[in-house]
Amino acid sequence: MGTDSIYKLSFTAASLRLNEMVKVAKAAHDSGITNLNEVRDSGVVFTSGKARTTEREFREIKKRLELLTPDQLEVLIHGDLISQKQIAFLALCKHYDFIRDFVIEVIRDKMLLFDYKINESDLNSFIKNKMYQHPELEEFSDSTMKKAKQVMFRILEQAGIINNTKEKIIQPQLLQHDVIKVIATDDRSLLRVFMISDRDIKDIKY
Numbered sequence: 482m483g484t485d486s487i488y489k490l491s492f493t494a495a496s497l498r499l500n501e502m503v504k505v506a507k508a509a510h511d512s513g514i515t516n517l518n519e520v521r522d523s524g525v526v527f528t529s530g531k532a533r534t535t536e537r538e539f540r541e542i543k544k545r546l547e548l549l550t551p552d553q554l555e556v557l558i559h560g561d562l563i564s565q566k567q568i569a570f571l572a573l574c575k576h577y578d579f580i581r582d583f584v585i586e587v588i589r590d591k592m593l594l595f596d597y598k599i600n601e602s603d604l605n606s607f608i609k610n611k612m613y614q615h616p617e618l619e620e621f622s623d624s625t626m627k628k629a630k631q632v633m634f635r636i637l638e639q640a641g642i643i644n645n646t647k648e649k650i651i652q653p654q655l656l657q658h659d660v661i662k663v664i665a666t667d668d669r670s671l672l673r674v675f676m677i678s679d680r681d682i683k684d685i686k687y
Contacts, residue, residue: 488579488615490629495541497639499569502542507558509546517543545572552663563641564660567675570640571664574674580633581674583607588642589676592651599637599649604630651676662687 495501508520549557549572557568574581587607588599608626612618621629634646644650654675656664664671665687672682 486578487617488611489577490579490621490625491541492573492577492580492636493625493628493632495538496632496635497566497569497573498538498542499566499639501538502546502569502572503557503565505539505542506546506549506554510554510558517546545569545576548572548575550663550667553667556659556663560657560659563655564657566640567654567656567660568663570636570642571671571674573636573640574671579629580636582611583633584637584642584676585673588637588651589673592653592676593678597651599643599651601630604633658687661685 505517505520509515509517512520514520546554549568553568553571556564557572560568574584583604587603591597591599591603608618618626631646634643634649637643637649638646641652641654644652654677656672656675656677661672665682665685669682669685672685673679
């Protein structure tokens with residue numbers, strides 16, 4: 482997750498997909514499977530009736546789940562709905578630097594300044610400012626970039642980071658102790674995707 486990593490927009494193939502992430506993680510956990518491809522082969526399916534769509538969604542979900550620690554997977558499987566959403570969103574931010582950087586550099590900064598409204602222009606400015614560091618952004622077509630923006634705001638809504646895709650009001654995050662612990666023991670800086678200030682992150686005890 483370095484700052485020089487390539488921005489991927491493949492999250493357009495699957496938004497948060499919380500139910501599917503929990504379904505796959507639980508199937509692997511209950512069966513003692515470590516290779517998630519075996520979960521797919523065992524008959525775990527998604528809601529889409531199109532085989533190609535299902536395969537593409539599974540690949541995206543597999544990549545996200547593989548970045549979670551065993552303790553984070555435990556919360557994803559057994560936690561309450563809010564905790565599950567937070568861990569699913571954590572997995573997205575671990576895999577997609579584009580989303581993680583926007584959340585930390587734009588959404589978090591705005592909220593810490595008591596500005597709770599996200600505008601389309603905030604995302605457009607973020608993309609424009611990242612062009613030099615991430616020239617791969619210029620290679621995406623207008624239609625791909627448009628879809629990426631739509632799906633990202635949908636993800637933020639589904640994760641509870643914003644209230645909805647129309648108003649885009651930032652929602653402060655309340656993390657339970659077990660969620661804080663499984664994130665902090667992995668990488669304390671990841672708590673920033675939940676808009677926690679650096680001072681509060683430094684003071685966290687678990």
